[in-house]
Amino acid sequence: MIIDFNTYLGQWPFRRLCARTALEALKWMDKNRISIAVVSSLNSVLYMDPHDGNYELLEEVEQYGERFVPLAVVNPKYPGWENELEECISLGFRGLRLYPQYHNYLLTDEDCLRLVKKASEKNLVVSIPVRLRDGRGRHWMDLARDISLDELKQLAEKSPETKIVVLEARGVVDTPLINYSNVYFEISRMNAAFGEIDRLIEQAGDSRVVFGSGFPLKYLQSAILKTKLIKKPRETIEKILWRNACSLLGLDQKELRLGSIENMFLP
Amino acid sequence: MKIDCHSHINGRFFKWGVELKNLVEAADKLRIDKLCCSIPFVEGMPTPSEFKTCNDEMVRAMKEYPGKILGYCFVNPGYQQESLEEVEKRVLEEGMIGVKLYNQYKCSDPIVFPIVKKTVELKVPILQHAGHLTDPAEASRQPNISDARDISYLASLFPEAVIIEAHLGGGGDWEWALKILRNTRNVYVDTSGSVIDCGMIEKAVKLLGAERLLFGTDLSMEEGVGKILDAEISEHDRSLIFGENMRQILEARFR
Numbered sequence: 461m462i463i464d465f466n467t468y469l470g471q472w473p474f475r476r477l478c479a480r481t482a483l484e485a486l487k488w489m490d491k492n493r494i495s496i497a498v499v500s501s502l503n504s505v506l507y508m509d510p511h512d513g514n515y516e517l518l519e520e521v522e523q524y525g526e527r528f529v530p531l532a533v534v535n536p537k538y539p540g541w542e543n544e545l546e547e548c549i550s551l552g553f554r555g556l557r558l559y560p561q562y563h564n565y566l567l568t569d570e571d572c573l574r575l576v577k578k579a580s581e582k583n584l585v586v587s588i589p590v591r592l593r594d595g596r597g598r599h600w601m602d603l604a605r606d607i608s609l610d611e612l613k614q615l616a617e618k619s620p621e622t623k624i625v626v627l628e629a630r631g632v633v634d635t636p637l638i639n640y641s642n643v644y645f646e647i648s649r650m651n652a653a654f655g656e657i658d659r660l661i662e663q664a665g666d667s668r669v670v671f672g673s674g675f676p677l678k679y680l681q682s683a684i685l686k687t688k689l690i691k692k693p694r695e696t697i698e699k700i701l702w703r704n705a706c707s708l709l710g711l712d713q714k715e716l717r718l719g720s721i722e723n724m725f726l727p
Numbered sequence: 728m729k730i731d732c733h734s735h736i737n738g739r740f741f742k743w744g745v746e747l748k749n750l751v752e753a754a755d756k757l758r759i760d761k762l763c764c765s766i767p768f769v770e771g772m773p774t775p776s777e778f779k780t781c782n783d784e785m786v787r788a789m790k791e792y793p794g795k796i797l798g799y800c801f802v803n804p805g806y807q808q809e810s811l812e813e814v815e816k817r818v819l820e821e822g823m824i825g826v827k828l829y830n831q832y833k834c835s836d837p838i839v840f841p842i843v844k845k846t847v848e849l850k851v852p853i854l855q856h857a858g859h860l861t862d863p864a865e866a867s868r869q870p871n872i873s874d875a876r877d878i879s880y881l882a883s884l885f886p887e888a889v890i891i892e893a894h895l896g897g898g899g900d901w902e903w904a905l906k907i908l909r910n911t912r913n914v915y916v917d918t919s920g921s922v923i924d925c926g927m928i929e930k931a932v933k934l935l936g937a938e939r940l941l942f943g944t945d946l947s948m949e950e951g952v953g954k955i956l957d958a959e960i961s962e963h964d965r966s967l968i969f970g971e972n973m974r975q976i977l978e979a980r981f982r
Contacts, residue, residue: 682949
């Protein structure tokens with residue numbers, strides 16, 4: 461079984477995506493043997509009120525049951541987020557995805573720290589993509605910065621009770637960030653061919669590494685290939701592919717009714 | 728068959744962070760049959776002595792892994808006579824497969840033209856470092872980087888030249904590059920680079936045709952292979968991109 465911790469649904473204003481609906485995404489997921497996509501709204505990146513994107517996301521995925529685990533996008537700089545956080549929990553969102561580079565705040569801003577603290581009180585995981593696109597070819601209206609490892613470190617330090625999943629990071633091996641036990645790492649921008657992910661596992665431990673792809677902004681298969689090149693025991697690969705994600709999201713693996721999909725991946 | 732048309736190995740003056748043995752091991756795991764490598768200067772103006780050293784090291788790697796590691800000859804067109812002699816010697820006497828040009832000059836600069844003429848004479852390709860960097864900070868780091876427009880111009884002057892625009896997935900706005908190169912038939916595009924925007928390969932096939940696309944990694948190994956495997960294209964097109972097109976380019980000089 462594979463749980464992809466780094467996926468999105470919706471429109472990306474700067475480029476046509478290969479999958480814009482849940483049904484289209486499922487086709488790619490099935491082709492790549494992804495059982496569950498942990499997904500957030502791309503529309504919420506640029507909506508003034510990102511909560512509308514959360515509603516749209518739920519409408520889009522609700523008919524596909526366990527194949528999608530929705531994460532809510534919350535902007536702690538926009539009024540009303542406290543109410544919406546409560547509503548997201550009642551609606552079944554399993555965690556948050558923050559886009560500080562597009563919502564114009566720092567992870568260390570007081571409002572963000574309050575949001576992250578509340579999320580952890582509600583047992584919600586917080587995931588943060590370092591970036592959503594490569595800056596070398598960015599659209600002229602897309603001025604978002606990449607989140608620095610130092611900014612993430614400061615968040616981890618100020619919010620030790622919060623489980624933070626860093627998406628789209630690279631270069632974390634041998635950095636201070638790796639020492640924070642509340643920080644988890646998604647692998648899609650790290651290399652397996654030359655041992656970076658192996659070193660990540662050795663330094664962070666195999667319980668703090670999760671599989672992710674960045675789909676549909678990015679192709680899925682590259683991330684799958686990474687898991688096949690990791691030189692670690694099968695138990696470790698399984699933790700990365702889905703067990704760690706289950707723990708972070710509070711999913712009971714026994715309750716997942718995914719049938720034959722469970723055994724489709726052989727590392 | 729998979730031929731990686733764009734890879735690198737460490738040299739004395741610049742290290743890519745990957746040992747040759749590890750590169751070959753990674754290629755084997757990903758079932759890449761051949762690695763076409765070079766050792767360019769990524770900044771500065773290398774002297775003839777310096778670029779010859781790069782090529783000496785490249786030839787050593789070719790001898791260490793015969794048939795697996797293929798080498799491009801890197802030169803600085805600013806040293807015209809030395810560059811021409813170097814290309815001829817490395818191709819004819821040492822079996823190098825083509826020429827690698829980096830960002831020392833834009834390829835639309837006439838100073839590059841004699842090198843291009845030499846590749847036509849020798850029937851070998853040029854792998855031209857390229858990018859359309861939309862971020863001003865990125866662009867300012869490489870003031871002489873060639874873009875698709877430079878390459879298209881060069882190709883129009885030398886219709887018999889075989890020119891490969893490097894790293895569609897590492898040269899900024901790849902959609903811009905495809906639009907420019909659409910009607911320039913003697914330019915191939917290599918798909919390498921860390922950028923794996925979903926839909927990139929499909930759009931490249933649609934605009935250029937699979938016959939003009941060459942698989943490459945530029946050391947982004949899983950990304951390079953994964954984007955071709957995942958693309959919604961025919962198996963025939965996948966086979967052309969993975970190796971068949973490059974095989975034909977490599978064999979052209981023997982025909």
